[in-house]
Amino acid sequence: MLKFELFDDMNIMIDERFVKVPLGCPVCKLLLMDSDDHDSFYNFECCSACKMQWAWPNKDKWLVGWRPSAEMVIEFRQNRVSVPSYTVRG
Numbered sequence: 001m002l003k004f005e006l007f008d009d010m011n012i013m014i015d016e017r018f019v020k021v022p023l024g025c026p027v028c029k030l031l032l033m034d035s036d037d038h039d040s041f042y043n044f045e046c047c048s049a050c051k052m053q054w055a056w057p058n059k060d061k062w063l064v065g066w067r068p069s070a071e072m073v074i075e076f077r078q079n080r081v082s083v084p085s086y087t088v089r090g
């Protein structure tokens with residue numbers, strides 16, 4: 001039988017530089033799926049697709065807080081979700 005035990009003298013190492021990566025991109029709200037998305041989040045606080053679409057072309061504005069409008073994000077999301085996420089061998 002499994003049981004939990006409490007340890008009073010336990011030390012936990014905490015890295016204060018650790019940045020939690022959310023499940024979804026803060027800009028387009030789609031899932032952060034791979035290491036490219038995680039790297040993009042660390043550098044631009046968005047997924048790699050948003051980085052290529054908006055962050056790089058608008059880098060100066062992006063770094064001071066500019067983000068695309070809701071209408072721009074909706075159109076972008078519609079284009080992204082229409083792209084197949086897998087390839088079928090025929």
Ligand SMILES: [Zn+2]
Pocket residue numbers: 025026027028029030046047048049050051
């Ligand atoms: Zn995104």
